[in-house]
Amino acid sequence: DAGVTQSPTHLIKTRGQQVTLRCSPKSGHDTVSWYQQALGQGPQFIFQYYEEEERQRGNFPDRFSGHQFPNYSSELNVNALLLGDSALYLCASSLLGRRAAKNIQYFGAGTRLSVL
Amino acid sequence: GDSVTQMEGPVTLSEEAFLTINCTYTATGYPSLFWYVQYPGEGLQLLLKATKADDKGSNKGFEATYRKETTSFHLEKGSVQVSDSAVYFCALSGKGSQGNLIFGKGTKLSVKP
Numbered sequence: 001d002a003g004v005t006q007s008p009t010h011l012i013k014t015r016g017q018q019v020t021l022r023c024s025p026k027s028g029h030d031t032v033s034w035y036q037q038a039l040g041q042g043p044q045f046i047f048q049y050y051e052e053e054e055r056q057r058g059n060f061p062d063r064f065s066g067h068q069f070p071n072y073s074s075e076l077n078v079n080a081l082l083l084g085d086s087a088l089y090l091c092a093s094s095l096l097g098r099r100a101a102k103n104i105q106y107f108g109a110g111t112r113l114s115v116l
Numbered sequence: 117g118d119s120v121t122q123m124e125g126p127v128t129l130s131e132e133a134f135l136t137i138n139c140t141y142t143a144t145g146y147p148s149l150f151w152y153v154q155y156p157g158e159g160l161q162l163l164l165k166a167t168k169a170d171d172k173g174s175n176k177g178f179e180a181t182y183r184k185e186t187t188s189f190h191l192e193k194g195s196v197q198v199s200d201s202a203v204y205f206c207a208l209s210g211k212g213s214q215g216n217l218i219f220g221k222g223t224k225l226s227v228k229p
Contacts, residue, residue: 033216042205042219090159094215103215107160
């Protein structure tokens with residue numbers, strides 16, 4: 001049973017460029033959430049996708065956008081990169097449902113983005 | 117808004133010592149509470165959870181009890197091992213959050229042989 005997979009593992013970009021990160025959810029999951037983890041900090045929620053729509057969003061600018069595909073996989077896009085966007089980007093998947101247990105999030109290993 | 121506060125690290129212990137990492141939260145209603153662990157170079161792994169007051173989550177010798185009266189969810193382990201060295205994050209999932217998490221800043225634990 002494959003867990004949450006993310007690609008690429010590492011990425012180096014320069015200021016002003018655009019980047020796309022990818023995530024495949026755990027088998028059986030239908031919801032993907034993205035988090036940004038700056039060095040030495042806890043992860044911060046960016047947004048969540050369910051049924052190919054953005055359902056919730058944290059306090060991140062419009063430069064951060066996403067997409068979910070019919071197979072539940074997801075992409076995170078960041079435009080006009082800033083030095084401060086350097087971080088570990090984590091994808092988490094879950095099964096959205098009424099029962100609290102179904103909302104448990106399982107994380108991938110992350111994509112380390114460095115902006116120079 | 118909702119928030120999580122956990123004790124500052126780093127915490128350094130000798131093998132077989134007792135571990136406590138404090139975590140308190142602020143939230144409306146009755147959030148679900150979690151501890152995640154992050155080993156060097158890896159993503160987050162769910163360690164344990166509790167979804168209602170007085171619930172005790174446990175896994176791999178770690179325990180935490182959901183205390184509504186003190187809004188706390190402290191992580192404990194009776195005898196730590198070198199392999200427990202990692203960063204531990206306390207997190208909550210509030211009402212209407214669809215499972216999305218608010219994390220504390222993390223506590224780095226180093227266990228010496």
